[in-house]
Amino acid sequence: MKTNAKKEALARLENLYPDAKPALHYKTAYELLVAVILSAQCTDERVNKVTAVLFENYNTPEKMIALTQKELEKYIFSCGFYRMKAEHILSASRDILDKFGGEVPDTIDSLMSLAGVGKKTANVVYSVAFGGDAIAVDTHVFRVSNRLGLAKGKTPLEVEAGLQKAIPKSDWSKAHHWLIWHGRKVCHSQRPDCENCTLYELCDFAKNNKK
Numbered sequence: 001m002k003t004n005a006k007k008e009a010l011a012r013l014e015n016l017y018p019d020a021k022p023a024l025h026y027k028t029a030y031e032l033l034v035a036v037i038l039s040a041q042c043t044d045e046r047v048n049k050v051t052a053v054l055f056e057n058y059n060t061p062e063k064m065i066a067l068t069q070k071e072l073e074k075y076i077f078s079c080g081f082y083r084m085k086a087e088h089i090l091s092a093s094r095d096i097l098d099k100f101g102g103e104v105p106d107t108i109d110s111l112m113s114l115a116g117v118g119k120k121t122a123n124v125v126y127s128v129a130f131g132g133d134a135i136a137v138d139t140h141v142f143r144v145s146n147r148l149g150l151a152k153g154k155t156p157l158e159v160e161a162g163l164q165k166a167i168p169k170s171d172w173s174k175a176h177h178w179l180i181w182h183g184r185k186v187c188h189s190q191r192p193d194c195e196n197c198t199l200y201e202l203c204d205f206a207k208n209n210k211k
Contacts, residue, residue, distance in 0.1 A: 001149030005202045006166050009148055012198055013178035020177035022128055025051060029104040029129035030096070031059055033114075036121045037088055042079045050079055061093035061102055088116025106130045120156065127173040135163045135172045140183030147187060149204030150179075 001009070023044040026032040031051065038047045054075045058064045064072075072086040079085060092114040096104060104125065105111055111122035123136035135141070137156035141163075145151040151162025167175045186193050192205070200206050 001202065001204055006150055009150060009199050009202050010167060010171070010175060010178075012202075013175070013182060014171075016198065017178045017181045020174070020181045022124075022177070024048065027055075028059070029106075029125060030061060031055055032129050033092065033104055033111075033117070033121070033125050034064070034089055036124050037085055037092070037116060038076060038079045040085070041081060046079060050076055061096045064093040065090060065097070084116075091115030092117060104129070106132075108132070108134065119160075123160075123176075127176065131173075133169045133172045135160055135167070135176045137163070138180065139189070140187075141176060141179045143189060144179045144183045144187045147192070147203060147205035148199060 022032075024032065024035040024039060025048045026035050034054075035047055035051050038050060058067060058072075058075075067075075067090070069083075069086045069090060072090060073082045076082045076085055076089075095114045096102060099113070100110070105114070106126070106129075108119075108122045108126050111117055111125055112119065117125075120136045120138060123134040126132040127134040127136065137145075137160045142153075142156055142159050145159050145163060146153070151159045151166055153159040153162055163175070164172065182199075183189075186197050194200055194203075194206050194209075197203065197206070
């Protein structure tokens with residue numbers, strides 16, 4: 001996708017999803033962090049149902065570590081990979097208390113120092129909770145970026161680097177949500193709705209799959 005086409009694609013995405021925002025429910029940076037950890041390989045809808053119950057009594061690092069791993073696993077079982085996620089949430093909560101005075105850190109590097117927090121999770125929390133400029137590459141962003149030709153890569157880090165070059169820094173966080181919502185509503189993993197996609201004539205995937 002050429003530079004002018006990338007600009008046009010971004011303009012159309014912004015027009016389609018001007019009010020795009022995270023689908024996860026949260027009130028604090030800590031709640032967002034926990035929700036994002038739970039969202040790996042799980043729908044936001046399911047995570048929201050789980051956190052609605054979990055956060056009633058365990059919505060701070062201090063309260064969370066009062067749970068044993070087995071107890072936390074029972075709350076988050078339906079999110080999948082519950083043992084690993086419970087371990088990560090409890091370890092990150094202890095790190096927040098021990099290393100950051102009980103406050104979720106506000107830089108990508110410090111977020112990634114928390115147990116179980118990778119680049120994608122750090123980018124989401126940094127951009128959404130703290131207003132930083134970052135592009136988190138989840139499965140939707142990865143798929144849509146590659147299909148459009150906006151940024152191609154075999155790994156999330158490669159796609160992230162490509163998006164950073166293609167998108168003005170001030171739009172990184174917003175573009176992240178535009179791409180997510182386009183992946184959810186139109187550019188589905190199995191059956192992309194190309195016929196009703198307003199980016200059709202700009203899309204590398206559509207060009208390569210014309211009959």
